[in-house]
Amino acid sequence: MQKPRVVMCVFAVALALNAQARPCGGGAESSLGLRYICTKGNPEEYFVRFPKAMLSGDSTSTEVIEVPIELLNLGEPAVSWDVIKRPEELPYRYSYALSNGSHARRAIWSWALVVPGEDDSSTLSHPLWRFTSPASLATNARIASQAAISDGTLGKFARWTTTLEEHPIEPGQALAEFVVDSAFRPGWTTAYVSAGKGIEVPFEMPSAVHDELATLQKPENEQSVVLTIGPKFGPESAPRWIASDWRLGVQKMVDLGGLTAESDYVRELLHALEQLATAESQTAVLTVRIKPANGLEERVHRAVSLALAPVK
Structure with a gap:
Protein backbone atom coordinates (compact mmCIF):
# COMPACT_ATOMS: atom_id res chain seq x y z
CA MET A 1 0.00 0.00 0.00
CA LEU A 72 -12.54 15.73 23.09
CA ASN A 73 -10.51 18.53 21.48
CA LEU A 74 -7.39 18.25 23.64
CA GLY A 75 -5.12 16.95 20.89
CA GLU A 76 -3.19 18.86 18.22
CA PRO A 77 -4.23 16.84 15.18
CA ALA A 78 -2.98 17.21 11.63
CA VAL A 79 -3.95 14.97 8.74
CA SER A 80 -1.78 14.40 5.70
CA TRP A 81 -3.38 12.78 2.69
CA ASP A 82 -2.84 11.49 -0.81
CA VAL A 83 -5.21 10.14 -3.44
CA ILE A 84 -4.53 7.97 -6.47
CA LYS A 85 -6.75 6.33 -9.09
CA ARG A 86 -6.54 2.59 -9.75
CA PRO A 87 -8.22 0.30 -12.31
CA GLU A 88 -10.53 -1.15 -9.65
CA GLU A 89 -14.26 -1.22 -8.89
CA LEU A 90 -13.55 1.36 -6.17
CA PRO A 91 -10.99 3.34 -8.16
CA TYR A 92 -10.08 6.17 -5.79
CA ARG A 93 -7.70 5.25 -2.98
CA TYR A 94 -7.34 7.83 -0.20
CA SER A 95 -4.38 7.36 2.15
CA TYR A 96 -3.99 9.25 5.42
CA ALA A 97 -1.51 9.78 8.21
CA LEU A 98 -2.70 11.31 11.48
CA SER A 99 -0.31 13.12 13.82
CA ASN A 100 -0.67 14.60 17.29
CA GLY A 101 1.32 17.73 18.14
CA SER A 102 4.02 17.64 20.79
CA HIS A 103 2.08 20.10 22.97
CA ALA A 104 -1.18 18.15 22.87
CA ARG A 105 -2.80 17.50 26.25
CA ARG A 106 -4.26 14.08 25.40
CA ALA A 107 -3.71 11.11 23.10
CA ILE A 108 -5.85 10.74 19.97
CA TRP A 109 -8.00 7.61 20.01
CA SER A 110 -10.66 8.21 17.36
CA TRP A 111 -11.18 10.13 14.15
CA ALA A 112 -13.79 10.26 11.41
CA LEU A 113 -14.18 11.54 7.87
CA VAL A 114 -17.41 13.01 6.56
CA VAL A 115 -18.36 11.10 3.40
CA PRO A 116 -21.43 11.58 1.17
CA GLY A 117 -24.74 10.52 2.67
CA GLU A 118 -25.47 8.34 -0.37
CA ASP A 119 -22.13 6.49 -0.02
CA ASP A 120 -22.84 2.82 0.65
CA SER A 121 -19.80 1.30 -1.05
CA SER A 122 -16.60 2.91 0.29
CA THR A 123 -14.41 0.62 2.38
CA LEU A 124 -12.00 1.48 5.19
CA SER A 125 -8.90 -0.30 6.44
CA HIS A 126 -6.10 0.00 8.97
CA PRO A 127 -3.75 -2.65 10.41
CA LEU A 128 -4.36 -1.66 14.06
CA TRP A 129 -7.44 0.51 14.51
CA ARG A 130 -11.05 -0.65 14.20
CA PHE A 131 -13.22 1.05 11.59
CA THR A 132 -16.82 1.69 10.61
CA SER A 133 -17.43 1.85 6.86
CA PRO A 134 -20.24 3.94 5.34
CA ALA A 135 -21.99 0.81 4.04
CA SER A 136 -22.64 -0.31 7.63
CA LEU A 137 -24.61 2.86 8.39
CA ALA A 138 -28.27 3.44 7.66
CA THR A 139 -28.97 5.16 4.36
CA ASN A 140 -30.68 8.01 6.20
CA ALA A 141 -27.83 8.54 8.69
CA ARG A 142 -26.94 11.96 7.32
CA ILE A 143 -25.93 13.63 10.55
CA ALA A 144 -22.32 14.60 9.84
CA SER A 145 -21.94 18.31 9.16
CA GLN A 146 -19.20 19.86 7.04
CA ALA A 147 -17.92 22.08 9.85
CA ALA A 148 -14.50 22.62 8.25
CA ILE A 149 -15.76 23.93 4.93
CA SER A 150 -19.33 25.05 5.74
CA ASP A 151 -20.89 24.01 2.43
CA GLY A 152 -24.25 23.25 4.01
CA THR A 153 -24.26 19.52 3.27
CA LEU A 154 -24.73 16.60 5.65
CA GLY A 155 -23.04 13.23 5.25
CA LYS A 156 -22.08 10.08 7.10
CA PHE A 157 -19.16 9.37 9.40
CA ALA A 158 -16.47 6.94 8.21
CA ARG A 159 -14.69 6.29 11.50
CA TRP A 160 -11.54 4.67 12.91
CA THR A 161 -11.17 4.02 16.64
CA THR A 162 -8.85 2.44 19.16
CA THR A 163 -8.68 2.74 22.94
CA LEU A 164 -6.38 4.70 25.20
CA GLU A 165 -4.96 1.34 26.34
CA GLU A 166 -4.30 -0.08 22.86
CA HIS A 167 -2.82 2.03 20.05
CA PRO A 168 -3.53 5.73 20.70
CA ILE A 169 -1.53 8.48 19.04
CA GLU A 170 0.33 10.08 21.92
CA PRO A 171 1.50 13.72 21.85
CA GLY A 172 4.40 14.03 19.42
CA GLN A 173 3.53 10.81 17.57
CA ALA A 174 1.96 9.97 14.21
CA LEU A 175 0.28 6.95 12.64
CA ALA A 176 -0.19 6.20 8.92
CA GLU A 177 -1.95 3.53 6.83
CA PHE A 178 -5.50 4.81 7.24
CA VAL A 179 -7.09 3.98 3.87
CA VAL A 180 -10.42 4.58 2.14
CA ASP A 181 -11.24 2.95 -1.20
CA SER A 182 -14.16 4.69 -2.87
CA ALA A 183 -16.10 5.27 -6.06
CA PHE A 184 -16.50 8.93 -5.10
CA ARG A 185 -14.18 11.55 -6.55
CA PRO A 186 -12.04 13.70 -4.26
CA GLY A 187 -13.16 16.94 -2.67
CA TRP A 188 -12.68 18.99 0.47
CA THR A 189 -14.29 17.48 3.52
CA THR A 190 -14.22 17.50 7.32
CA ALA A 191 -12.36 15.24 9.73
CA TYR A 192 -13.34 15.12 13.40
CA VAL A 193 -10.58 14.05 15.80
CA SER A 194 -11.11 12.91 19.40
CA ALA A 195 -8.46 13.34 22.10
CA GLY A 196 -9.67 13.37 25.69
CA LYS A 197 -12.14 11.56 27.91
CA GLY A 198 -15.24 13.37 26.73
CA ILE A 199 -17.93 14.84 28.95
CA GLN A 217 -21.93 17.35 22.67
CA LYS A 218 -21.94 17.87 18.92
CA PRO A 219 -18.90 16.80 16.87
CA GLU A 220 -18.26 20.32 15.62
CA ASN A 221 -18.20 21.62 19.21
CA GLU A 222 -16.66 18.83 21.25
CA GLN A 223 -13.96 17.55 18.89
CA SER A 224 -11.15 19.07 16.86
CA VAL A 225 -12.28 19.99 13.35
CA VAL A 226 -9.83 19.46 10.48
CA LEU A 227 -10.06 20.33 6.78
CA THR A 228 -8.87 17.52 4.53
CA ILE A 229 -9.51 15.70 1.25
CA GLY A 230 -11.81 12.69 0.97
CA PRO A 231 -14.54 10.99 -1.08
CA LYS A 232 -17.15 13.58 -2.06
CA PHE A 233 -18.48 13.62 -5.63
CA GLY A 234 -20.57 10.91 -7.26
CA PRO A 235 -20.87 10.29 -11.02
CA GLU A 236 -23.93 12.54 -11.24
CA SER A 237 -22.11 15.57 -9.81
CA ALA A 238 -22.07 18.48 -12.25
CA PRO A 239 -18.61 19.84 -13.14
CA ARG A 240 -19.71 23.37 -12.25
CA TRP A 241 -20.69 22.27 -8.75
CA ILE A 242 -17.43 20.33 -8.31
CA ALA A 243 -15.41 23.36 -9.45
CA SER A 244 -17.33 25.71 -7.16
CA ASP A 245 -16.83 23.42 -4.16
CA TRP A 246 -13.15 23.00 -4.95
CA ARG A 247 -12.68 26.75 -5.21
CA LEU A 248 -14.28 27.15 -1.78
CA GLY A 249 -11.91 24.55 -0.31
CA VAL A 250 -8.76 25.96 -1.89
CA GLN A 251 -9.65 29.45 -0.67
CA LYS A 252 -10.27 28.03 2.81
CA MET A 253 -6.82 26.45 2.77
CA VAL A 254 -5.35 29.81 1.79
CA ASP A 255 -7.21 31.48 4.66
CA LEU A 256 -5.85 28.84 7.07
CA GLY A 257 -2.30 29.28 5.80
CA GLY A 258 -1.92 25.81 4.30
CA LEU A 259 -1.72 27.20 0.77
CA THR A 260 -0.07 30.51 -0.10
CA ALA A 261 -2.11 33.27 -1.73
CA GLU A 262 1.05 34.59 -3.42
CA SER A 263 1.71 31.26 -5.16
CA ASP A 264 1.44 31.54 -8.94
CA TYR A 265 -0.02 28.03 -9.05
CA VAL A 266 -2.67 28.76 -6.41
CA ARG A 267 -3.70 31.99 -8.13
CA GLU A 268 -4.08 30.28 -11.50
CA LEU A 269 -5.92 27.33 -9.94
CA LEU A 270 -8.44 29.63 -8.24
CA HIS A 271 -8.95 31.50 -11.52
CA ALA A 272 -9.42 28.26 -13.49
CA LEU A 273 -11.91 26.93 -10.92
CA GLU A 274 -13.86 30.20 -11.05
CA GLN A 275 -14.09 29.93 -14.83
CA LEU A 276 -15.32 26.33 -14.63
CA ALA A 277 -17.83 27.17 -11.89
CA THR A 278 -19.44 29.82 -14.09
CA ALA A 279 -19.06 28.11 -17.47
CA GLU A 280 -22.24 27.33 -19.38
CA SER A 281 -20.65 24.38 -21.15
CA GLN A 282 -20.65 21.11 -19.21
CA THR A 283 -17.70 19.89 -21.30
CA ALA A 284 -15.27 22.56 -20.10
CA VAL A 285 -12.05 21.15 -18.66
CA LEU A 286 -9.68 22.36 -15.96
CA THR A 287 -6.65 24.10 -17.44
CA VAL A 288 -3.78 25.15 -15.16
CA ARG A 289 -0.55 25.83 -17.03
CA ILE A 290 1.63 26.79 -14.07
CA LYS A 291 3.22 23.80 -12.35
CA PRO A 292 2.81 23.19 -8.61
CA ALA A 293 5.69 24.59 -6.55
CA ASN A 294 5.76 22.10 -3.66
CA GLY A 295 4.51 18.73 -2.46
CA LEU A 296 1.19 19.99 -1.13
CA GLU A 297 0.41 21.85 -4.34
CA GLU A 298 1.30 18.69 -6.31
CA ARG A 299 -1.16 16.62 -4.29
CA VAL A 300 -3.84 19.30 -4.56
CA HIS A 301 -3.32 19.36 -8.32
CA ARG A 302 -3.55 15.58 -8.58
CA ALA A 303 -6.74 15.51 -6.50
CA VAL A 304 -8.51 18.35 -8.33
CA SER A 305 -7.52 16.82 -11.68
CA LEU A 306 -9.13 13.53 -10.63
CA ALA A 307 -12.21 15.35 -9.37
CA LEU A 308 -12.73 17.18 -12.67
CA ALA A 309 -11.49 14.56 -15.13
CA PRO A 310 -13.94 14.00 -18.03
CA VAL A 311 -16.28 11.05 -17.50
CA LYS A 312 -15.43 8.29 -19.96
Whole structure:
Protein backbone atom coordinates (compact mmCIF):
# COMPACT_ATOMS: atom_id res chain seq x y z
CA MET A 1 0.00 0.00 0.00
CA GLN A 2 1.24 3.43 -0.90
CA LYS A 3 1.82 5.42 2.28
CA PRO A 4 0.88 9.09 2.33
CA ARG A 5 3.63 11.63 2.22
CA VAL A 6 3.55 13.34 5.56
CA VAL A 7 3.24 17.00 4.63
CA MET A 8 1.42 19.24 7.07
CA CYS A 9 -1.58 20.46 5.15
CA VAL A 10 -4.47 20.66 7.57
CA PHE A 11 -5.16 22.77 10.60
CA ALA A 12 -7.21 21.90 13.67
CA VAL A 13 -9.80 24.39 14.82
CA ALA A 14 -10.23 23.92 18.58
CA LEU A 15 -13.50 24.88 20.19
CA ALA A 16 -13.36 28.41 21.57
CA LEU A 17 -15.40 27.60 24.63
CA ASN A 18 -13.71 30.33 26.60
CA ALA A 19 -15.64 32.77 24.43
CA GLN A 20 -18.87 30.99 25.34
CA ALA A 21 -18.51 30.07 29.00
CA ARG A 22 -18.85 32.62 31.77
CA PRO A 23 -16.36 32.90 34.67
CA CYS A 24 -17.18 30.46 37.48
CA GLY A 25 -18.90 32.33 40.27
CA GLY A 26 -20.25 35.03 37.98
CA GLY A 27 -23.97 35.59 37.92
CA ALA A 28 -24.53 36.54 34.31
CA GLU A 29 -25.12 34.28 31.36
CA SER A 30 -22.43 33.96 28.70
CA SER A 31 -22.82 35.64 25.31
CA LEU A 32 -24.38 32.43 23.99
CA GLY A 33 -26.72 31.97 26.92
CA LEU A 34 -24.71 29.33 28.83
CA ARG A 35 -25.65 29.65 32.49
CA TYR A 36 -24.17 26.48 33.96
CA ILE A 37 -20.89 25.99 32.06
CA CYS A 38 -18.07 28.16 33.31
CA THR A 39 -14.31 28.65 33.31
CA LYS A 40 -11.76 29.70 35.91
CA GLY A 41 -9.40 31.44 33.53
CA ASN A 42 -7.74 28.45 31.87
CA PRO A 43 -9.19 28.35 28.34
CA GLU A 44 -8.91 24.55 28.28
CA GLU A 45 -10.60 23.75 31.61
CA TYR A 46 -14.35 23.98 32.09
CA PHE A 47 -16.84 23.20 34.81
CA VAL A 48 -20.53 22.52 35.23
CA ARG A 49 -21.70 24.67 38.14
CA PHE A 50 -25.25 24.94 39.47
CA PRO A 51 -27.15 25.38 42.78
CA LYS A 52 -27.70 22.15 44.70
CA ALA A 53 -31.31 23.24 45.16
CA MET A 54 -31.89 22.32 41.51
CA LEU A 55 -31.40 18.68 42.54
CA SER A 56 -32.76 18.63 46.08
CA GLY A 57 -35.63 21.05 45.71
CA ASP A 58 -34.52 22.70 48.95
CA SER A 59 -34.86 26.39 48.16
CA THR A 60 -33.05 27.33 51.38
CA SER A 61 -29.82 25.60 50.33
CA THR A 62 -26.98 27.88 49.29
CA GLU A 63 -24.61 25.04 48.36
CA VAL A 64 -23.23 24.99 44.83
CA ILE A 65 -22.29 21.82 42.93
CA GLU A 66 -19.26 22.06 40.64
CA VAL A 67 -18.13 19.26 38.31
CA PRO A 68 -15.09 19.45 35.95
CA ILE A 69 -15.75 18.48 32.33
CA GLU A 70 -13.33 17.49 29.59
CA LEU A 71 -14.02 17.83 25.89
CA LEU A 72 -12.54 15.73 23.09
CA ASN A 73 -10.51 18.53 21.48
CA LEU A 74 -7.39 18.25 23.64
CA GLY A 75 -5.12 16.95 20.89
CA GLU A 76 -3.19 18.86 18.22
CA PRO A 77 -4.23 16.84 15.18
CA ALA A 78 -2.98 17.21 11.63
CA VAL A 79 -3.95 14.97 8.74
CA SER A 80 -1.78 14.40 5.70
CA TRP A 81 -3.38 12.78 2.69
CA ASP A 82 -2.84 11.49 -0.81
CA VAL A 83 -5.21 10.14 -3.44
CA ILE A 84 -4.53 7.97 -6.47
CA LYS A 85 -6.75 6.33 -9.09
CA ARG A 86 -6.54 2.59 -9.75
CA PRO A 87 -8.22 0.30 -12.31
CA GLU A 88 -10.53 -1.15 -9.65
CA GLU A 89 -14.26 -1.22 -8.89
CA LEU A 90 -13.55 1.36 -6.17
CA PRO A 91 -10.99 3.34 -8.16
CA TYR A 92 -10.08 6.17 -5.79
CA ARG A 93 -7.70 5.25 -2.98
CA TYR A 94 -7.34 7.83 -0.20
CA SER A 95 -4.38 7.36 2.15
CA TYR A 96 -3.99 9.25 5.42
CA ALA A 97 -1.51 9.78 8.21
CA LEU A 98 -2.70 11.31 11.48
CA SER A 99 -0.31 13.12 13.82
CA ASN A 100 -0.67 14.60 17.29
CA GLY A 101 1.32 17.73 18.14
CA SER A 102 4.02 17.64 20.79
CA HIS A 103 2.08 20.10 22.97
CA ALA A 104 -1.18 18.15 22.87
CA ARG A 105 -2.80 17.50 26.25
CA ARG A 106 -4.26 14.08 25.40
CA ALA A 107 -3.71 11.11 23.10
CA ILE A 108 -5.85 10.74 19.97
CA TRP A 109 -8.00 7.61 20.01
CA SER A 110 -10.66 8.21 17.36
CA TRP A 111 -11.18 10.13 14.15
CA ALA A 112 -13.79 10.26 11.41
CA LEU A 113 -14.18 11.54 7.87
CA VAL A 114 -17.41 13.01 6.56
CA VAL A 115 -18.36 11.10 3.40
CA PRO A 116 -21.43 11.58 1.17
CA GLY A 117 -24.74 10.52 2.67
CA GLU A 118 -25.47 8.34 -0.37
CA ASP A 119 -22.13 6.49 -0.02
CA ASP A 120 -22.84 2.82 0.65
CA SER A 121 -19.80 1.30 -1.05
CA SER A 122 -16.60 2.91 0.29
CA THR A 123 -14.41 0.62 2.38
CA LEU A 124 -12.00 1.48 5.19
CA SER A 125 -8.90 -0.30 6.44
CA HIS A 126 -6.10 0.00 8.97
CA PRO A 127 -3.75 -2.65 10.41
CA LEU A 128 -4.36 -1.66 14.06
CA TRP A 129 -7.44 0.51 14.51
CA ARG A 130 -11.05 -0.65 14.20
CA PHE A 131 -13.22 1.05 11.59
CA THR A 132 -16.82 1.69 10.61
CA SER A 133 -17.43 1.85 6.86
CA PRO A 134 -20.24 3.94 5.34
CA ALA A 135 -21.99 0.81 4.04
CA SER A 136 -22.64 -0.31 7.63
CA LEU A 137 -24.61 2.86 8.39
CA ALA A 138 -28.27 3.44 7.66
CA THR A 139 -28.97 5.16 4.36
CA ASN A 140 -30.68 8.01 6.20
CA ALA A 141 -27.83 8.54 8.69
CA ARG A 142 -26.94 11.96 7.32
CA ILE A 143 -25.93 13.63 10.55
CA ALA A 144 -22.32 14.60 9.84
CA SER A 145 -21.94 18.31 9.16
CA GLN A 146 -19.20 19.86 7.04
CA ALA A 147 -17.92 22.08 9.85
CA ALA A 148 -14.50 22.62 8.25
CA ILE A 149 -15.76 23.93 4.93
CA SER A 150 -19.33 25.05 5.74
CA ASP A 151 -20.89 24.01 2.43
CA GLY A 152 -24.25 23.25 4.01
CA THR A 153 -24.26 19.52 3.27
CA LEU A 154 -24.73 16.60 5.65
CA GLY A 155 -23.04 13.23 5.25
CA LYS A 156 -22.08 10.08 7.10
CA PHE A 157 -19.16 9.37 9.40
CA ALA A 158 -16.47 6.94 8.21
CA ARG A 159 -14.69 6.29 11.50
CA TRP A 160 -11.54 4.67 12.91
CA THR A 161 -11.17 4.02 16.64
CA THR A 162 -8.85 2.44 19.16
CA THR A 163 -8.68 2.74 22.94
CA LEU A 164 -6.38 4.70 25.20
CA GLU A 165 -4.96 1.34 26.34
CA GLU A 166 -4.30 -0.08 22.86
CA HIS A 167 -2.82 2.03 20.05
CA PRO A 168 -3.53 5.73 20.70
CA ILE A 169 -1.53 8.48 19.04
CA GLU A 170 0.33 10.08 21.92
CA PRO A 171 1.50 13.72 21.85
CA GLY A 172 4.40 14.03 19.42
CA GLN A 173 3.53 10.81 17.57
CA ALA A 174 1.96 9.97 14.21
CA LEU A 175 0.28 6.95 12.64
CA ALA A 176 -0.19 6.20 8.92
CA GLU A 177 -1.95 3.53 6.83
CA PHE A 178 -5.50 4.81 7.24
CA VAL A 179 -7.09 3.98 3.87
CA VAL A 180 -10.42 4.58 2.14
CA ASP A 181 -11.24 2.95 -1.20
CA SER A 182 -14.16 4.69 -2.87
CA ALA A 183 -16.10 5.27 -6.06
CA PHE A 184 -16.50 8.93 -5.10
CA ARG A 185 -14.18 11.55 -6.55
CA PRO A 186 -12.04 13.70 -4.26
CA GLY A 187 -13.16 16.94 -2.67
CA TRP A 188 -12.68 18.99 0.47
CA THR A 189 -14.29 17.48 3.52
CA THR A 190 -14.22 17.50 7.32
CA ALA A 191 -12.36 15.24 9.73
CA TYR A 192 -13.34 15.12 13.40
CA VAL A 193 -10.58 14.05 15.80
CA SER A 194 -11.11 12.91 19.40
CA ALA A 195 -8.46 13.34 22.10
CA GLY A 196 -9.67 13.37 25.69
CA LYS A 197 -12.14 11.56 27.91
CA GLY A 198 -15.24 13.37 26.73
CA ILE A 199 -17.93 14.84 28.95
CA GLU A 200 -18.49 12.54 31.92
CA VAL A 201 -20.65 13.44 34.91
CA PRO A 202 -20.91 11.29 38.06
CA PHE A 203 -24.66 11.69 38.56
CA GLU A 204 -27.86 12.77 36.84
CA MET A 205 -27.91 16.46 36.08
CA PRO A 206 -30.94 18.74 36.36
CA SER A 207 -32.75 18.95 33.03
CA ALA A 208 -31.70 22.57 32.41
CA VAL A 209 -28.03 21.65 32.93
CA HIS A 210 -28.38 18.51 30.81
CA ASP A 211 -29.88 20.53 27.96
CA GLU A 212 -26.98 22.96 28.09
CA LEU A 213 -24.43 20.14 28.00
CA ALA A 214 -26.25 18.64 25.03
CA THR A 215 -25.53 21.78 23.01
CA LEU A 216 -21.81 21.06 23.44
CA GLN A 217 -21.93 17.35 22.67
CA LYS A 218 -21.94 17.87 18.92
CA PRO A 219 -18.90 16.80 16.87
CA GLU A 220 -18.26 20.32 15.62
CA ASN A 221 -18.20 21.62 19.21
CA GLU A 222 -16.66 18.83 21.25
CA GLN A 223 -13.96 17.55 18.89
CA SER A 224 -11.15 19.07 16.86
CA VAL A 225 -12.28 19.99 13.35
CA VAL A 226 -9.83 19.46 10.48
CA LEU A 227 -10.06 20.33 6.78
CA THR A 228 -8.87 17.52 4.53
CA ILE A 229 -9.51 15.70 1.25
CA GLY A 230 -11.81 12.69 0.97
CA PRO A 231 -14.54 10.99 -1.08
CA LYS A 232 -17.15 13.58 -2.06
CA PHE A 233 -18.48 13.62 -5.63
CA GLY A 234 -20.57 10.91 -7.26
CA PRO A 235 -20.87 10.29 -11.02
CA GLU A 236 -23.93 12.54 -11.24
CA SER A 237 -22.11 15.57 -9.81
CA ALA A 238 -22.07 18.48 -12.25
CA PRO A 239 -18.61 19.84 -13.14
CA ARG A 240 -19.71 23.37 -12.25
CA TRP A 241 -20.69 22.27 -8.75
CA ILE A 242 -17.43 20.33 -8.31
CA ALA A 243 -15.41 23.36 -9.45
CA SER A 244 -17.33 25.71 -7.16
CA ASP A 245 -16.83 23.42 -4.16
CA TRP A 246 -13.15 23.00 -4.95
CA ARG A 247 -12.68 26.75 -5.21
CA LEU A 248 -14.28 27.15 -1.78
CA GLY A 249 -11.91 24.55 -0.31
CA VAL A 250 -8.76 25.96 -1.89
CA GLN A 251 -9.65 29.45 -0.67
CA LYS A 252 -10.27 28.03 2.81
CA MET A 253 -6.82 26.45 2.77
CA VAL A 254 -5.35 29.81 1.79
CA ASP A 255 -7.21 31.48 4.66
CA LEU A 256 -5.85 28.84 7.07
CA GLY A 257 -2.30 29.28 5.80
CA GLY A 258 -1.92 25.81 4.30
CA LEU A 259 -1.72 27.20 0.77
CA THR A 260 -0.07 30.51 -0.10
CA ALA A 261 -2.11 33.27 -1.73
CA GLU A 262 1.05 34.59 -3.42
CA SER A 263 1.71 31.26 -5.16
CA ASP A 264 1.44 31.54 -8.94
CA TYR A 265 -0.02 28.03 -9.05
CA VAL A 266 -2.67 28.76 -6.41
CA ARG A 267 -3.70 31.99 -8.13
CA GLU A 268 -4.08 30.28 -11.50
CA LEU A 269 -5.92 27.33 -9.94
CA LEU A 270 -8.44 29.63 -8.24
CA HIS A 271 -8.95 31.50 -11.52
CA ALA A 272 -9.42 28.26 -13.49
CA LEU A 273 -11.91 26.93 -10.92
CA GLU A 274 -13.86 30.20 -11.05
CA GLN A 275 -14.09 29.93 -14.83
CA LEU A 276 -15.32 26.33 -14.63
CA ALA A 277 -17.83 27.17 -11.89
CA THR A 278 -19.44 29.82 -14.09
CA ALA A 279 -19.06 28.11 -17.47
CA GLU A 280 -22.24 27.33 -19.38
CA SER A 281 -20.65 24.38 -21.15
CA GLN A 282 -20.65 21.11 -19.21
CA THR A 283 -17.70 19.89 -21.30
CA ALA A 284 -15.27 22.56 -20.10
CA VAL A 285 -12.05 21.15 -18.66
CA LEU A 286 -9.68 22.36 -15.96
CA THR A 287 -6.65 24.10 -17.44
CA VAL A 288 -3.78 25.15 -15.16
CA ARG A 289 -0.55 25.83 -17.03
CA ILE A 290 1.63 26.79 -14.07
CA LYS A 291 3.22 23.80 -12.35
CA PRO A 292 2.81 23.19 -8.61
CA ALA A 293 5.69 24.59 -6.55
CA ASN A 294 5.76 22.10 -3.66
CA GLY A 295 4.51 18.73 -2.46
CA LEU A 296 1.19 19.99 -1.13
CA GLU A 297 0.41 21.85 -4.34
CA GLU A 298 1.30 18.69 -6.31
CA ARG A 299 -1.16 16.62 -4.29
CA VAL A 300 -3.84 19.30 -4.56
CA HIS A 301 -3.32 19.36 -8.32
CA ARG A 302 -3.55 15.58 -8.58
CA ALA A 303 -6.74 15.51 -6.50
CA VAL A 304 -8.51 18.35 -8.33
CA SER A 305 -7.52 16.82 -11.68
CA LEU A 306 -9.13 13.53 -10.63
CA ALA A 307 -12.21 15.35 -9.37
CA LEU A 308 -12.73 17.18 -12.67
CA ALA A 309 -11.49 14.56 -15.13
CA PRO A 310 -13.94 14.00 -18.03
CA VAL A 311 -16.28 11.05 -17.50
CA LYS A 312 -15.43 8.29 -19.96
